[in-house]
Amino acid sequence: MAVRAPPICKKPVGEGAKRVTTVSVSLRVTLGFILCYANAMQSSFDPDSSDVAHENFKKATTSDGVGKALSMLFRARQLPEYLRISQIFILLELHLEKERDQLPLWIPVGIGSGITIWFLLADAYLWSAVLALCAGLAVFVKLMGQGTRVGAAIFWLSLSVGAGCTIIWLRSSSVAAPVLEQPVVTSFYAEIEKTEVLSARDMVRLTLDTHEKQGLPKRVRVNVPLVKADPDLQVGAVIQLRARLMPPAMASLPSAYDFSRRAWFMGLGATGQALGNIKVVEPAEPSWWAVSALPDYRQKLSAHVQSQMDGGAGAIGATLATGDRGAIDDADAEAMRRSGLAHLLSISGLHVTAVVGAVYLLVIRLLALFPALALRVPLPIVAAGCAAVAALSYTLLTGAQVPTIRACIAALLVLTALVIGRSAITLRMVATGALLVLIIWPETLVGPSFQLSFAAVTAIIALHTAPRIQSFFARRDEAIGKRFGRAIVALFLTGLVVELALMPIALFHFHKAGIYGALANIIAIPLTTFVIMPLEALALLLDTVGLGAPVWWVCEQALNSLLVLAHYVSSSPGSVTMLPTMPLMAFALLVFGGLWMALWTQRWRIWGILPICYGTLLVLMNRPPDIYIAGDGRHVGIRNQDGEVAMLRTGRSGFVRDMLLENAGVDGEAMALEDWPNARCNADSCAVAIEVSGRHWTILATRSSYHIPALALSAACRRADIVISERRLPASCQPRWIKADRTFLRQVGGMTVDLKSQQIETVLNHSGRHAWTRFK
Structure with a gap:
């Protein structure tokens, strides 16, 4: 007597068979797509072989009943007809072949993308998954896309994204330090690491090293009222003080400024306010090493400049000479921001370029006055060496902040290109500088300083390397009036492009952007570069023999003119555009569209308008919170x-x-x-x-x-x-x-x-x- 299976067993058996069939179909479809991709990559240069991928797909997915089922749902000609996958790869291959010189520019973009992904995910398991995905994609493309531009581009982009994620992960781990858990009021001993005078706020900011004793983080930062700041508060001194310390403040709102993130990478474990008087336990030892003595020199030079010029002119003059912004009044600083001139207060590319250019021209002109020397010594190399020394000295003198270091690196690359006879001002120079900064200080990517400076330089070089713009800006034999007008148009167009490039970044970080900044910079940039900074350098030189007073007076008038311009523009109706928090997706689209248009040279660069338009639409349609x-x-x-x-x-x-x-x-x-x-x-x-x-x-x-x-x-x-x-x-x-x-x-x-x-x-x-x- 046959034993019948219970009815309950029939359904699982049928479902199991269906599940096996479904898995087989899925595997065959997946294998077909892989073979299709591989053949498309290998036959990218052969238009006649565009159907090879389809034939492999057809063979891989045709087997008995499974093949019949697939032929009903997925016709033989459907993939090439509707997706045209081989033609897409051929077209992409041709475009990348034309843009082969631009492909290395995307390496810093890939590293920056990996750094951004690390900040957005905030989970070690997800970071590991990203690294595994990048490695897997690189291996797959390396095996399947050998000898093609598309395969090489995807391979290096995957590696750069993984490298960026790894770099910032290692950087965050290397700077890890204890952080204060809750506010405390305590007395402690500490060694002064850095002093910063903020005369506009009547305080001195001290960065202290507690040596991880007394239950405190290793590095803390304390504000001391200016009236209680003893002259003996110098770097290296050991002091005893009582202070109210707090953990570094986190962002108060989503997308707001997060000081705790910056403090983490600075190694700060607490910030606070000094209470009462400060006792100097051990005074600082005299420093005979020039670099160690630079902070003291910087403070003395800043005080000297402010003693020669009164008010806001002296404060801005000290900023241009030493990078000390502590004396700038809040009203002047706000006017500079609203007028689009705040970049003049940050020692970066403009200032370093002015110093390097002035030293280079001065040295090469002076040496050319001696024929015997000019005929025997390569003057450009000597002038470039002197300019490099000036760039390094100016960077150290102004505090060696990250924007200044970026500008110094770029200046040194330009000088190196001049020495070896290569084109100096190129996007490769910008990419090299960005790559070095991202490797050494990857956390700066998410800050506005990095984004603003590199966006400005990239926009300027991309504009001036465009063929039509080059022909318009080129020097020619024409009347002085036309030449002057062409220079004004070139300066205005450059300022306008820079303003358009910087506006999304300013709106994302500061929620405001100046409208008249391009017009204000037409006057402010030449005034600062060709009048104020040379006058200030000449005045400091003449002060060595006591003859700098007349030059200081002229420099003060020029600086007052700059402040008048800033206040006039900032107070004009409609001078500032305010915007609530920008969606992150909109900002990413605007940045990607801008990079696409700046880094490519062929006609397909115009496609960058699409993400820019979509990002702008998201910004305009964004509804602010209630x-x-x-x-x-x-x-x-x-x-x-x-x-x-x-x-x-x-x-x-x-x-x-x-x-x-x-x-x-x-x-x-x-x-x-x-x-x-x-x-x-x-x-x-x-x-x-x-x-x-x-x-x-x-x-x-x-x-x-x-x-x-x-x-x-x-x-x-x-x-x-x-x-x-x-x-x-x-x-x-x-x-x-x-x-x-x-x-x-x-x-x-x-x-x-x-x-x-x-x-x-x-x-x-x-x-x-x-x-x-x-x-x-």
Whole structure:
């Protein structure tokens, strides 16, 4: 008697057979695509072999019933007809062959992409997955795409992305240092590593080395009031002080400035304010090594320049000579930013170029006056050597900040190219400088300084290397008026292109961009490069014999003219464009489109307009959040339908409050929340009713530390959709949607709320759990 299987066994057997068949089909389809890709790569230079990949795909996927099933769903000619995969690879191969000299320029872009991915993912397992993916893709392309430009491009791009992720991972691990967990007030001993005088803020900033004793991080930074700053506070001195120390501040809002990230790579474990007097336990020993004595020389030179010129002119003059920006008044600094002239205050490419160019021309002209020397010595090499020494000296004198070092590297590359007889100003020079910076300081990629400086230089060189622009800018035998007009047009066009290149970066980081910057720079750049800096150098030279006073007076007038220009442009109507937080995707599209147009030379560079247009559309369509909640819970901003922002606290200006207004795209002061028509406020709290997309929302925010009866608080919470407080609210407080109290904000950081889409963005979601974050 035959034994029948239970009915329950039939279904799994059938499903298993179907599952095996499905897996077989999937494997065959995958194998077909791989063979198709491999044949397309190997036959890229042979148009007649474009159907070889299809035939391999057909053979790989045709076997008995499986082949019949595939032929019904996936016809034999469907892949080449609709995707034209071989033709696409052939066309791409031809384009890359024409652009073969531009391909190395994408190596720094790949490394930068790997660094960006590392910052965005914030998880060691995901970083490992990225490295494995890059390595696997590189091996696969190396095996399947040998001898083709497409294969080589994908191979090197994969390696560069993996290298970027590895470099920043190693860099973050190498600078790891203890960080203070919570605010403390303590007395301790420390050795001074660096002093910085901020005369505009009446303070001296000290970077101290505690040698990881006394329960403190190794490196801390303390602000000391200027009246309590002893002259003996020099580098190398051991001091005893009492200070209030705090952990480095994290971002107060999503996409806001994150000082904790910068402090991590600087090795800072705490910042704070000195309390009381500072005792010098061991004075600094005299330094006979020139580099060690440079900070002292820099301070003395800055003080000397400010003593020769009064007010803002002296402060900016000291900045140009030494890089010391501490004496610049806040109003002057804001005017320079709003007018698009703030780059003049950062010692970078413009200043180093002026120094190098002046020394090179001066040396080669002086040596040319001696025929015997000019006939026996290669003057360009001697002049280039002197200019290189001047570039290094100026970099060290101005503090050797990262922007200055980048400019110095670029200047040295240009001088090297001049010596060996190669073209000096090329995009390869920019790519080499970017590559060196990304290898040594990969964390600078996500900062505005790196992005602004390299974007400006790349835009200038890409513009001036375009054939039509070159023919227009080229010197020719023409009247002086036409020559001068051509120079003005060239300067204006260069400034306009630079402004367009820098505007997305400025809007992303600072949420503002100057509109008239191109016009202001037409006057400011020549004035600074050809008048102010030469006059200042001449005055310092004449001061050695006591004859610099007349030149200092002329230099002061020129600097005052620069400040007048900055204040006039910044105060003009419509001089500044404010924008709320830009979506990250929009910024990435704008950057990619700009790089595509700048780094390629053939006609397909015009395709970069597509991501630029799409990114611009995302920016214009972006709806700003309705509620901004800072990480401390004290500062809250609410936006109404007219785009106006009201603040919960409207006291004196502070960093967090200013950051909130900046992220909201507000230029100037915000109104008080109690002045809104739908707000009911008292000394302890504010209740606000707003309407978004036809729905009414009630927001309750506390603004004092006084006791509130539990029953009254619980009843108010039940009537509110969102409750915001710097306090730790009791469990009985249960709003209808969000309870953003101290406990919750310590877990996720500051946050923004979009009431229309009911989307919440937090600092935790934006930055992830990197080593420098301290989410509970």
